[in-house]
Amino acid sequence: xxKLLFLVLAxxxxxxxxxxxxxxxxxxxxxxxxxxxxxxxxxxxLDRDLVLxxxxxxxxxxxxxxxxxxxxxxxxxxxxxxxxxxxxxxTLRPRGTTQILVRASxxxxxxxxxxxxxxxxxxxxxxxxxxxxxxEVE
Numbered sequence: 001x002x003k004l005l006f007l008v009l010a011x012x013x014x015x016x017x018x019x020x021x022x023x024x025x026x027x028x029x030x031x032x033x034x035x036x037x038x039x040x041x042x043x044x045x046l047d048r049d050l051v052l053x054x055x056x057x058x059x060x061x062x063x064x065x066x067x068x069x070x071x072x073x074x075x076x077x078x079x080x081x082x083x084x085x086x087x088x089x090x091t092l093r094p095r096g097t098t099q100i101l102v103r104a105s106x107x108x109x110x111x112x113x114x115x116x117x118x119x120x121x122x123x124x125x126x127x128x129x130x131x132x133x134x135x136e137v138e
Contacts, residue, residue, distance in 0.1 A: 044099055088104055
């Protein structure tokens with residue numbers, strides 16, 4: 001009887017843990033999708049060099065110091081020291097046959113940035129730069 005009670009209790013506890021882990025996994029994937037939506041924008045161009053130059057200029061306009069830029073890989077890493085270290089890594093990749101996807105990933109020290117504000121500021125400035133470049137406005 002004691003073994004049966006222990007078995008029932010163990011199964012109940014494990015079932016409870018499984019339910020919590022499922023909820024946690026669903027919550028994590030939902031928040032990951034939301035975060036990815038803050039971090040990504042698609043631009044209607046296939047000129048990767050143009051987008052890369054605009055990414056670098058935008059980061060510099062936002063007071064970032066470019067640490068590394070690699071045209072072959074389509075990536076830029078930059079740091080902004082504004083009370084704390086914000087490191088932004090931006091990658092470019094083709095999306096379909098007519099677009100380039102720009103994805104930014106930020107970290108405060110070693111903590112990932114989940115607040116949408118830094119991403120919104122970056123993409124608003126990048127969208128303006130891309131618009132001005134497309135219309136040859138300086």
